[in-house]
Amino acid sequence: MAEFLLPSLAETIRNFDLRADKSLGQHFLLDPALLARIAAAAGNLEGLNVIEIGPGPGGLTRALLETKAAHVTAIEFDKRAVAAISALAATTNRLTIIEADAMKANLAALVPAPRAIVANLPYNIGTLLLVNWLQQAADFHSMTLMFQLEVAERICAQPNTGAYGRVSVLAQWLCEVTMLMRIPAGAFAPPPKVESALIRLIPRPRQPPQAELKAMERLTAAAFGQRRKMLRGALKPLGGEALCNAAGIDSSRRAETLSVEEFVTLMQALKARG
Numbered sequence: 001m002a003e004f005l006l007p008s009l010a011e012t013i014r015n016f017d018l019r020a021d022k023s024l025g026q027h028f029l030l031d032p033a034l035l036a037r038i039a040a041a042a043g044n045l046e047g048l049n050v051i052e053i054g055p056g057p058g059g060l061t062r063a064l065l066e067t068k069a070a071h072v073t074a075i076e077f078d079k080r081a082v083a084a085i086s087a088l089a090a091t092t093n094r095l096t097i098i099e100a101d102a103m104k105a106n107l108a109a110l111v112p113a114p115r116a117i118v119a120n121l122p123y124n125i126g127t128l129l130l131v132n133w134l135q136q137a138a139d140f141h142s143m144t145l146m147f148q149l150e151v152a153e154r155i156c157a158q159p160n161t162g163a164y165g166r167v168s169v170l171a172q173w174l175c176e177v178t179m180l181m182r183i184p185a186g187a188f189a190p191p192p193k194v195e196s197a198l199i200r201l202i203p204r205p206r207q208p209p210q211a212e213l214k215a216m217e218r219l220t221a222a223a224f225g226q227r228r229k230m231l232r233g234a235l236k237p238l239g240g241e242a243l244c245n246a247a248g249i250d251s252s253r254r255a256e257t258l259s260v261e262e263f264v265t266l267m268q269a270l271k272a273r274g
Contacts (some may be wrong), residue, residue: 042144062238152197175201223255
């Protein structure tokens with residue numbers, strides 16, 4: 001990268017009229033030092049095919065190309081950003097750009113293994129993207145993702161806290177989850193109304209079969225769908241008190257008091273009931 005005189009990110013935004021689009025949840029990071037920290041926080045990328053979602057003007061893309069990643073694939077929906085980052089792609093054979101909707105993209109089919117995701121996710125679809133990727137967690141070496149702080153805290157939340165919920169259980173069951181750093185709103189252009197945070201998810205060596213995944217999705221949807229209710233009421237469509245008894249869990253407890261391990265026990269009881 002050093003041998004190429006690339007325009008600054010601010011110049012790239014001007015040259016391609018890449019003003020942030022609120023409808024796409026765009027907030028751009030332009031500080032090269034911060035972008036380098038984010039790329040470094042993803043861990044050792046040597047030999048990995050890195051996937052970036054929503055590269056915008058390409059700030060994080062540049063930082064990822066400075067790592068030892070084998071290849072970087074940038075998936076971008078905004079045609080203006082595709083044009084902007086195409087100029088960067090012309091300077092290296094380690095960058096592929098795919099113009100696509102990340103919500104519909106099959107990352108495992110587009111990018112060969114071993115693959116890792118490193119992305120500053122669009123705010124409006126970040127959680128939905130994560131839930132999709134968790135269903136194929138075995139396909140990824142790691143996922144280093146930036147969310148709004150509130151969303152990141154939900155993903156990392158512990159039982160008996162207000163933030164603990166369905167996405168907490170699913171993410172922590174399938175991955176080791178670590179909060180890496182908080183990013184102030186002022187680091188973005190334009191600044192969002194909230195802080196952001198970078199988290200890292202490393203899929204666990206043993207990933208559940210689809211039957212267990214579907215059972216856990218049904219269980220957590222019911223348990224947290226009516227979180228004020230005791231489990232006997234919230235889980236009534238799935239067996240309620242009988243299900244809790246089979247799992248050895250007090251049916252008068254509420255969903256937010258259960259550990260991930262206890263949800264696994266409940267899921268196994270639900271699966272056994274067919």
